[in-house]
Each structure stands twice: as structure tokens, then as C-alpha cells.
Amino acid sequence: MTRFKIRTEREEFWYGTGLPEQYVDLSEFKDRQAAQAVVAAMAAEAAAQEITIGAEVGDLVATTTPGQPWVSLNVGDAVQAPTMADPTVFGSERIVDLAWELLESGRIRCNPTLTAREELEAIRQRRLIERVGPGGLNGKTRGTSVPATLPESLPGGVLEEYEVCSWNQVAGDEAVFVGVCPKPFVVAKRTRPIRFVVTRDPAPGTTVVEILVNGVAKHVLSAPPGVTEYQGFMGGFTIYPADLVTPSVTAAGSGDQNLAVSVYGTDAL
Amino acid sequence: MGGGVVTPFPPPIQPPDPELTVDVYEADNATFVRSLTSIMAGSNGNMPLNDASLTTLRIPVMATDDRAACTRDRLCRIKINEVPVHTFSIGPRTQDSIATNRSAGEVLTVSGSSYLAHQWSQVRIDTPFASGQPRIDTLNWDWGHETLDNVGYTDSDATPVGNVGATYGGGAPIVAPLGWPDPFSLRYSFTNRAVFRHTFTVSTPQLLWVGAASSFGFSLRLNGYEIQAGATAPDRSDDKLRRAIIPVEPGTYTVGIEGIAEGGGAGWVSVAAYLLDSLDDELNTTSFIFHTGLIPSTSTQYRWFYLDNPSFYIGMTEHQIVAHELNRVQARGALTGWAISSDDYNDSNEVAWDRSIQYTLPAYSTMWDLLVMLAVNGIDFHPTPHLKILNLYRWRERGTFHTSPGAPPIWARGDYVGADGFLQTLTHKER
Numbered sequence: 001m002t003r004f005k006i007r008t009e010r011e012e013f014w015y016g017t018g019l020p021e022q023y024v025d026l027s028e029f030k031d032r033q034a035a036q037a038v039v040a041a042m043a044a045e046a047a048a049q050e051i052t053i054g055a056e057v058g059d060l061v062a063t064t065t066p067g068q069p070w071v072s073l074n075v076g077d078a079v080q081a082p083t084m085a086d087p088t089v090f091g092s093e094r095i096v097d098l099a100w101e102l103l104e105s106g107r108i109r110c111n112p113t114l115t116a117r118e119e120l121e122a123i124r125q126r127r128l129i130e131r132v133g134p135g136g137l138n139g140k141t142r143g144t145s146v147p148a149t150l151p152e153s154l155p156g157g158v159l160e161e162y163e164v165c166s167w168n169q170v171a172g173d174e175a176v177f178v179g180v181c182p183k184p185f186v187v188a189k190r191t192r193p194i195r196f197v198v199t200r201d202p203a204p205g206t207t208v209v210e211i212l213v214n215g216v217a218k219h220v221l222s223a224p225p226g227v228t229e230y231q232g233f234m235g236g237f238t239i240y241p242a243d244l245v246t247p248s249v250t251a252a253g254s255g256d257q258n259l260a261v262s263v264y265g266t267d268a269l
Numbered sequence: 270m271g272g273g274v275v276t277p278f279p280p281p282i283q284p285p286d287p288e289l290t291v292d293v294y295e296a297d298n299a300t301f302v303r304s305l306t307s308i309m310a311g312s313n314g315n316m317p318l319n320d321a322s323l324t325t326l327r328i329p330v331m332a333t334d335d336r337a338a339c340t341r342d343r344l345c346r347i348k349i350n351e352v353p354v355h356t357f358s359i360g361p362r363t364q365d366s367i368a369t370n371r372s373a374g375e376v377l378t379v380s381g382s383s384y385l386a387h388q389w390s391q392v393r394i395d396t397p398f399a400s401g402q403p404r405i406d407t408l409n410w411d412w413g414h415e416t417l418d419n420v421g422y423t424d425s426d427a428t429p430v431g432n433v434g435a436t437y438g439g440g441a442p443i444v445a446p447l448g449w450p451d452p453f454s455l456r457y458s459f460t461n462r463a464v465f466r467h468t469f470t471v472s473t474p475q476l477l478w479v480g481a482a483s484s485f486g487f488s489l490r491l492n493g494y495e496i497q498a499g500a501t502a503p504d505r506s507d508d509k510l511r512r513a514i515i516p517v518e519p520g521t522y523t524v525g526i527e528g529i530a531e532g533g534g535a536g537w538v539s540v541a542a543y544l545l546d547s548l549d550d551e552l553n554t555t556s557f558i559f560h561t562g563l564i565p566s567t568s569t570q571y572r573w574f575y576l577d578n579p580s581f582y583i584g585m586t587e588h589q590i591v592a593h594e595l596n597r598v599q600a601r602g603a604l605t606g607w608a609i610s611s612d613d614y615n616d617s618n619e620v621a622w623d624r625s626i627q628y629t630l631p632a633y634s635t636m637w638d639l640l641v642m643l644a645v646n647g648i649d650f651h652p653t654p655h656l657k658i659l660n661l662y663r664w665r666e667r668g669t670f671h672t673s674p675g676a677p678p679i680w681a682r683g684d685y686v687g688a689d690g691f692l693q694t695l696t697h698k699e700r
Contacts, residue, residue, distance in 0.1 A: 028307055028331050075318050075667065076667035077670060078668065078669045092670070096317060096318045097317035097318065097320075098315060098316050098317075098354075099316075100313060106287055108349055237551065
């Protein structure tokens with residue numbers, strides 16, 4: 001039993017008998033009997049603690065000299081502990097939490113939480129599942145990410161293509177090709193040409209086609225020999241309403257026949 | 270009366286140093302307010318890994334100065350044997366009578382969560398539009414993210430092998446009247462799968478026009494977000510040129526495209542991007558900024574980086590993700606003073622990060638959500654107890670669990686800490 005020297009707001013006095021002696025500052029207490037009750041509780045707690053420790057000494061596995069600090073531990077450190085399956089077998093576990101509580105005696109009791117690797121995996125999976133919200137799986141995506149939704153006001157998507165001009169001279173002689181399109185095309189709205197297609201069959205030579213807008217060359221397509229369907233993209237110009245679009249063959253390939261020129265555009269950007 | 274031996278009254282025994290001390294600081298974690306001197310038994314707390322710690326302090330109401338110091342949102346720095354173990358932000362406060370200990374009178378119970386959780390859970394990563402609608406569904410961090418460097422990628426400018434100058438029908442690249450090849454006639458061929466990325470800087474608010482086509486499927490991304498995707502086979506992919514127009518503020522952006530040859534084999538992708546001042550601007554050499562390949566007739570070098578047929582996903586490290594988002598919220602004035610002790614390459618325990626990861630987080634998530642999400646998926650985090658420093662670790666790299674698994678200390682049973690702060694015996698608590 002410990003002998004306490006108790007200090008209250010009004011006095012200091014001894015309480016209990018025996019050794020060791022311990023000083024207790026209870027200066028926030030005015031009443032002597034109340035202070036004694038507190039100290040009695042501390043003594044009871046300390047006694048219980050001693051019994052507890054004594055009872056479990058048999059379970060201790062000495063790693064350091066008796067009386068020396070056992071070991072410094074922190075969150076994340078590994079310890080060996082009896083496994084759940086077989087308490088006689090020690091496995092490697094990890095401290096994932098250090099809880100503490102201030103006792104009446106002024107000392108701190110620590111209650112670390114251990115998890116084995118398998119438990120950590122289970123916790124990890126459980127927490128992942130808990131993050132699944134209504135309507136979908138959140139959290140980690142493996143491989144590819146989830147597409148984001150852009151603001152609705154932004155233009156996007158597949159370009160809308162429509163034919164601006166198509167010129168087809170069936171079974172003509174190459175000399176016939178040279179010249180402007182016999183069917184010039186007048187667009188009704190602002191259009192950006194996005195694709196140009198030159199088809200010939202057969203196509204042994206090189207045919208060069210210019211796309212004219214109001215008589216001004218805006219785009220050149222040079223279809224090489226052997227390619228019956230030749231395409232070009234992104235003209236880099238805009239056709240406005242009332243503009244006259246005329247494909248013009250500037251160099252007819254020798255032997256080329258059945259020429260068709262199409263211009264595709266979009267009123268989207 | 271005999272002359273007995275006079276025994277002097279023994280001097281009072283010096284009280285032992287308290288094992289628990291608590292310093293109160295203002296919310297800035299720098300302005301000292303007071304050390305609490307009357308913490309009562311029953312006060313408790315914890316310091317978990319990857320989670321918020323919860324602390325409860327019990328203070329006698331009659332300890333006027335201590336009670337007055339514990340106002341809401343101030344910080345309590347908990348020290349056990351003079352070693353700071355954690356800091357919490359004062360939240361709920363209740364005042365109770367203790368029936369079993371009447372002499373103690375009323376007790377003020379002060380509780381709160383850890384400083385890190387308290388602060389980081391109040392900051393949303395992405396701010397919504399003025400209308401309150403979220404700007405995006407998800408927050409993505411992947412190979413298309415703007416903060417990812419090009420380590421491991423091939424510089425297509427330095428080694429233009431693979432840039433296909435062929436046109437749709439064969440032959441040389443189509444040359445437009447402007448004197449430069451049509452961007453979409455320049456294609457990049459690959460085998461099975463390839464990812465490309467190009468980072469550029471915008472100095473004034475503009476419209477970014479991005480178009481892409483491929484022989485098979487592709488995913489076009491801006492800063493990690495998929496903005497277009499297509500599966501063009503078996504049709505002519507050129508008929509399905511896909512584009513997006515996105516307003517961009519000044520800053521750094523990365524356009525990425527992933528091309529996939531379905532069923533394996535050869536495929537190609539083609540990308541072009543323009544910066545426009547308005548929707549009426551022409552797509553021409555002035556607005557053109559880059560393309561999948563190298564266009565020799567313009568003076569700009571288009572540093573387009575690619576990985577041909579990668580067998581893994583290149584992603585950001587967890588540090589890069591947290592640091593990027595921390596920088597963003599700090600630019601808005603939130604989480605001032607917080608720093609991360611890890612870096613792009615190593616965690617807080619000097620262990621190299623794994624880069625092959627991608628993450629997605631729902632909109633409206635907070636910085637705390639981000640940490641928890643990363644912890645769920647594969648890291649550990651733990652704040653430095655008394656500073657605005659966040660430590661990030663590869664999973665299990667905090668402590669000795671991973672670094673010295675061979676002979677860790679053996680678990681003992683019992684209760685209390687020693688006077689020097691070391692745990693002498695421990696109580697096993699099962700989850």
C-alpha cells in the first residue's frame with residue numbers, strides 16, 4: 001500500500017500507510033474527505049493494476065532486461081503476437097492505432113490496436129466497398145478512368161458531315177476533267193469543309209484538284225497513281241452563305257476516268 | 270517528558286512529472302495560449318494510422334483558466350511524457366456533473382478530431398460552378414494528367430520513327446494551300462496499344478479545339494479527363510473524326526490519347542489541336558498548336574511523347590496527386606501552411622513510389638476524402654503530431670512492419686507506459 005501526501009486547496013495531509021510514498025496534488029479540492037476518496041480510488045486502481053500485471057507475467061516473453069524499458073513503439077511498427085488461429089504461434093502484426101487513457105494515478109494506459117496483414121487486406125476491401133455510393137462504384141478504377149461529363153453548352157462529338165459539292169463526269173476523257181465544276185454549289189449556311197474526296201476508276205495517273213471558293217483556290221488535292229479513292233482533311237477555310245464553291249481539275253491524270261469530287265463540311269466548328 | 274529523538278517532518282515528496290500535458294494554441298497552430306494543468310482522469314484519445322484521431326479531455330470546471338482556454342476551434346497539442354503525439358481541434362464541449370465524484374463538481378468535456386482531419390475535411394478539392402452544379406463528375410489522375418512528367422516516354426520529336434506521313438490513300442502527306450500538311454493526314458502508327466501525351470501552356474483564356482481519329486478505338490483526354498472516345502472500326506475512321514471544344518484558362522494542359530488496335534496488330538491515331546480566340550476563328554497555322562506527328566513546315570517543335578504498346582499504366586504517384594490538389598486548394602487560400610514531407614519520387618520514409626496507378630474520385634470530394642481514398646487503395650498517411658506536415662508512405666512503409674519484418678518486438682500483455690515514455694507492456698485489443 002502506498003502512503004500518499006495529499007494537497008488540497010486548504011491543506012496538506014498524509015493518507016494511508018506503507019511505502020512508497022507518493023505526492024498527490026488535489027488543490028482543486030476543498031473537502032478533505034473528497035480528496036481522500038479520490039486517492040483511495042487511485043490506490044485501488046493501482047492495486048488492481050499490480051494484480052493484473054502479476055497475473056499476466058506468465059504470458060510475457062522477455063525481450064529486454066527486466067526493469068528496463070521494454071521497447072519504443074509507434075504507429076506502423078511491427079510486433080510479434082500470438083496468432084488468432086493458434087495462440088502458441090507468433091505472427092507478425094502491425095500497430096495501426098495507439099489509444100491512450102489518463103488514469104486516476106496520473107499515468108497513461110496505452111491500448112494499441114494490432115492488425116495482421118490478412119486483416120489489413122480485409123479492412124482495406126471493406127472500406128473500399130463502403131465507399132460505393134448509390135448509383136455506381138466510386139473509389140479506384142482499374143485500367144481506365146471514368147469519363148467526365150463536360151458542360152452541356154460546349155460543342156463536341158462527331159463532326160456533322162454533309163456534302164457541299166459533288167461533281168461526277170462519267171466515262172469522260174481526261175481532257176474533259178480540266179475546268180471548273182459544271183454544277184457549282186452555293187451553300188446556304190456557314191460551313192467549314194472538313195473532308196475532301198476524289199474518286200477515279202481506273203486511276204493510273206495523278207490528278208490534281210483545286211477547290212475554289214468564289215474563284216479563289218482554297219485547297220489542293222493531289223490524288224496519286226493507283227489510288228481510286230483519295231481523301232484530304234481540314235481545309236482550313238470557311239464557306240459563307242452565297243459563296244460559290246467550284247472544284248477545278250488543274251492536272252488530269254493520264255488514263256484517269258470517272259472522276260468525282262466531293263466536299264464535306266460541317267456547320268459545327 | 271523525556272528527550273526523545275526529534276524526527277523532522279519529512280519534506281513533501283515532489284510530484285512526479287505528469288505523463289500527460291496539453292498545450293492549447295490558437296487555430297493557427299502557432300500562437301501559444303496556455304498549458305492545461307488540470308486534465309482529469311478519463312481523458313483519452315488515439316492516434317490511428319490513415320484515420321482521424323478522436324480525443325476527449327476532461328477538465329474540472331473549477332479550473333477556471335483551463336476551462337477558459339478551451340474554446341472552440343483552438344488546438345490542443347497532446348504530449349505524453351513531453352513527446353507530442355497528436356493535435357486536435359476543439360469541437361463539441363459539454364459540461365456535466367459527475368455523480369460518482371461529487372467533489373470534482375462539474376466537469377467540462379472537450380472533444381475533437383485530429384487537426385489534419387478537421388482541416389482537410391472542410392476543403393473541397395474542386396469548386397463547383399457558380400450555379401452550384403459540379404464542374405465534373407469525377408476527379409481523375411492518370412497518364413494524361415498535366416502534372417505528370419514524361420519520364421519513361423519516348424520523345425516523338427527526337428525520334429520521329431513511327432510518324433506516318435502517308436495519306437489515306439498512300440503517298441506523301443496532303444499539302445494544303447497554306448503550305449503545310451493537313452494534320453489528319455499525319456498519323457502515328459503503333460502496335461496493339463499506345464499512349465501519347467503533349468503538354469502545352471496557355472497564357473490567355475482561349476478555346477482549345479482538339480480533334481482525333483484512329484483506325485480503331487481511342488480515348489482522348491485533357492488533363493486526365495476523357496473528353497472524347499471512339500470505336501471507329503469497321504467504318505473508315507476518318508468519317509468519324511471526333512472533336513471537342515473546351516474553354517481553357519491560363520495554365521498548363523496536357524492532351525493525351527490512347528489508341529487501341531482491337532484484337533491486336535497495327536493501328537494508327539491522329540490528333541490535332543488548335544487554340545482559338547472565338548468560335549469563328551479559322552483552324553489554320555496561326556491557331557494550330559500541335560499534332561501527333563512532326564510538321565516540318567512550321568517553326569514550332571511539337572513535343573509529343575508516346576509509349577508504344579505499354580504493358581502497364583503510367584500514372585501519378587500518390588504524392589503527386591496530393592501535392593497537386595494541395596497546391597490547388599492553397600491557391601484558393603485553403604490549408605495554408607500545410608506541407609507534405611514526401612516528394613514525387615520517394616515517400617516520407619525514402620521509399621520509392623510506385624507510378625503505375627490511376628485514381629478517380631467523385632465530385633465534391635474533400636481533401637480528406639482524397640487521403641482516405643488513397644489509403645484505401647494503397648498508402649499510409651499520418652500527420653506529424655504537432656506541425657502542419659502530412660507524411661505519406663507506401664503501404665506499410667511507416668514504422669518497422671515492412672522494413673524489419675524478421676525480428677519485430679514480441680507482443681506482451683499488460684497495461685501502462687514506463688516513466689520514460691516507452692511502452693513497457695501492452696494490451697492486445699482485437700478489432
